[in-house]
Amino acid sequence: MVNAIGATGSARSGGDVNVEIAKIQRQITATQKQIKEKQGLLLSTPEGDARKMVQQQLQALAAQLAMLQQQMNALRMGAVQKSAMASMEESATASQRAGNGSRNGSIGGIVDVQA
Secondary structure: OOOOOOOOOOOHHHHHHHHHHHHHHHHHHHHHHHHHHHHHHHHOOOOOHHHHHHHHHHHHHHHHHHHHHHHHHHHHHHHHHHHHHHHHHHHHHHHHHHHOOOOOOOOOOOOOOOO
């Protein structure tokens, strides 16, 4: 009943991350549909072993849904961190270039002015 969830790494390129997120979103949608179906079945199932089994299936689907959401959030956070690191590296490179171009003296030195 419960589908296997494939592990995905967080060190992926931007395009791969978007593809993985789209896959997970489709799995989430399918799982939500299964949950709705099981909830309807639960309402129509009389007390007893059959009802307990449907409740257990619902709990398993809810756990699967939570894992999928965590997996998607981890992918998103990894992509954000990767983007932030790339931005910081780009900024540091730009600062180094700007620093190498200003060899003519310091900016903001003290000037003694007399009237």
